[in-house]
Structures are given as C-alpha cells and as structure tokens.
Amino acid sequence: MKIFISADIEGVAGVVHREHTSRDGREHDRARMLMTEEVNACIEGALSSGATEVVVNDSHGTMRNLLSETIHQSAEYITGSPKPLAMMEGISSNYDAAIFLGYHSRMGNYGVLNHTFHGGVVENIRINNKDMGEFALNAGIAGHFGVPVVLVSGCQHTADEAVDFIPGIQTAIVKRTINRQSARNLSPKSARDLIKEKTIVSLSRIPEIKPVSMQGPFLVEISYLHSGLADAAGILPIVEKINPKTHRFETDDFITAFRFIRSLIAIAGALH
Ligand SMILES: [Zn+2]
CATH class of the missing domain: 3.30.1360.130 (Dipeptide transport protein)
Incomplete structure (x- = not known):
C-alpha cells in the first residue's frame, strides 16, 4: 500500500496566527515542529496499517517547513518550491490513497486562517459554479490521477468542506475555530493520537471512498x-x-x- 500525504500548516493544532505560519514569524519554527510531529503521527498510522511507501509533500508557503532532523525515517519527503503541482507535487496513479494534513478552509468560509492559495490575492475560485478551496482543488488533482482522499486534518470548517466534497472521508478535527485568528486546540499529544487513529481507520476504508471525478469541460x-x-x-x-x-x-x-x-x-x- 502506497500513501501520499500533502502537509500544510494552518490546520495544525496550536497554529492560529501569522507568527506561526510566515517565515519571519517568531513562532514559526515551533509551528514547524508541531506540523512535523502531526505528519509523523500519520506516518506511524500508515505504517501500522501496512503501508510500504509513504511520501510527504511539504505544502505550505516556501514548502520548506518539515524538519529534516525529526521527520519519520520510514517516509520520504518532498521539499522546496516552485513545484509543478504545488501542494500535490509527487501524486501519481501509483498511490492507493491520499491524506491531507494541517489543511484550512477556503477564503470566504468560516475557519481559522482561512484563505485560498494567496490570502492577499484570491477572493474566491469557482469551477462549474462550485466554490473551490485548496482542499477541493487538491482533491480534484488526486482524483485526476484516480487516487481517493481518505482523511483530512484541521478545524471543523475544513472538515465540513471536505465532507461536502467527498462523502465518507474521515476527518481529524484537531482544533475548533473560534474566529479567523483563534481556536480551541487539542494538546499536541492528543492531536497526534487522533491523527494516528484516524489514519488507521481511513486506510481500512479505502474501497469505500471514490476518487473525485473531475469531468470537463x-x-x-x-x-x-x-x-x-x-x-x-x-x-x-x-x-x-x-x-x-x-x-x-x-x-x-x-x-x-x-x-x-x-x-x-x-x-x-x-x-x-
Ligand atoms: Zn499553508
């Protein structure tokens, strides 16, 4: 079983502010550690479910956030930017499932740190009259390659977007949005336990989740x-x-x- 992980940072437990998410933020390195450990919890869950290959694509900002020193030794990770498929770089039809970690809701929705790709540029993206945030667009790419997205982690509004787009997807809600810059969080340890547990559940249910079908035009x-x-x-x-x-x-x-x-x-x- 081969698993692809796309890892963002805004949906990580404890992350609520620009100081966590931006390169020059005072809290950024601590947020990177929290992100890396949530990714590691998912990798552990995947390995205990029988995964033979886990590839993580760093999907936030500079795309150089995951801490090389502490990333799980059994996974490989894609780092750096630009990349042709950005948050989905590395996806292919070889994977059995994709997992989106640390995700956030789309610009215009509720949700802590909500935005769509560029908070200073994009108000909304619609495809065939449906609002599309990062979750939906990236799930569409996975679907293009025939890969189902089986789990998302983040706040409750991110989970709602995911379930709306992919019925049956598992959600790991590691924090509850209060507003765009505040949230009630699980402790880091509890967030990691939840992600590991939900990873195991989601990988046992791969056959129940259809890849998103993106039919043109x-x-x-x-x-x-x-x-x-x-x-x-x-x-x-x-x-x-x-x-x-x-x-x-x-x-x-x-x-x-x-x-x-x-x-x-x-x-x-x-x-x-
Ligand atoms: Zn991000």
Whole structure:
C-alpha cells in the first residue's frame, strides 16, 4: 500500500496566527515542529496499517517547513518550491490513497486562517459554479490521477468542506475555530493520537471512498480581492474579464485549469 500525504500548516493544532505560519514569524519554527510531529503521527498510522511507501509533500508557503532532523525515517519527503503541482507535487496513479494534513478552509468560509492559495490575492475560485478551496482543488488533482482522499486534518470548517466534497472521508478535527485568528486546540499529544487513529481507520476504508471525478469541460471563475489584481493577471490571454475583479476561462483538462489558476495568482501577486 502506497500513501501520499500533502502537509500544510494552518490546520495544525496550536497554529492560529501569522507568527506561526510566515517565515519571519517568531513562532514559526515551533509551528514547524508541531506540523512535523502531526505528519509523523500519520506516518506511524500508515505504517501500522501496512503501508510500504509513504511520501510527504511539504505544502505550505516556501514548502520548506518539515524538519529534516525529526521527520519519520520510514517516509520520504518532498521539499522546496516552485513545484509543478504545488501542494500535490509527487501524486501519481501509483498511490492507493491520499491524506491531507494541517489543511484550512477556503477564503470566504468560516475557519481559522482561512484563505485560498494567496490570502492577499484570491477572493474566491469557482469551477462549474462550485466554490473551490485548496482542499477541493487538491482533491480534484488526486482524483485526476484516480487516487481517493481518505482523511483530512484541521478545524471543523475544513472538515465540513471536505465532507461536502467527498462523502465518507474521515476527518481529524484537531482544533475548533473560534474566529479567523483563534481556536480551541487539542494538546499536541492528543492531536497526534487522533491523527494516528484516524489514519488507521481511513486506510481500512479505502474501497469505500471514490476518487473525485473531475469531468470537463471546466468553466473556471477566479475573483480577486480588488480590480487591480485582475488588471495585473489579465495579461494572461486565456482569460475574459466578466466584472472588475473576476476572470473567467474554460478548459477541458483539470490539470490545465489548475496550472492557469496558479499562473493567474502568481502574476497578480507579482505585478500588482
Ligand atoms: Zn499553508
């Protein structure tokens, strides 16, 4: 059994603030340790369920967060950025299941530290009239490769997004959002125990979870926080502006949609 893990940091127990999540934050290195130990708990669960290969993709910010010194010796990990598939780099049809750890809800939803890829750029992303946060988009990529996402960890709103998108997915709720910058957390030890336990349950139920089926054509709408960001991203010729801060484009291929979305966000962020 081969398991792919995508590990973000905003949904880790104890993480509630920019000082935890950003490279220059005073609490960042401690948050990285908490993230690495939640990943290790998942790896332990996967190994005890019979996994023969576990690959972890570091999926936050610089994508250089997992602590090399303490990551579980039986897993391999992907680090660094940029990567073609970003938070899903390394996924392929060789995997039996994917697990998303430390995830957060989409921009515009409730949920501690909610955002979609870039909190200073993206207001919302819709594909075929459905709101898509990081969970949904990354689950769509896993689905493109025929891999089911069987477990997500994070706050209760992240869990709700996941269940809405993938009925039957297991959720490890390691904290309860109070608002965008506060949460009631499990202790680190309890969070790790819960993640390990839920990993074991989720891997025993792989046959019950269908990979997300992404059938094109895809009508993609991306709304930015303001019109200037749309002006900047508008140099990409694929887009049509449908209101001052929203672009629309169409494609038949989900990976192409994802790559254009990331390109638009990168251009908007860089040029504005
Ligand atoms: Zn993140």
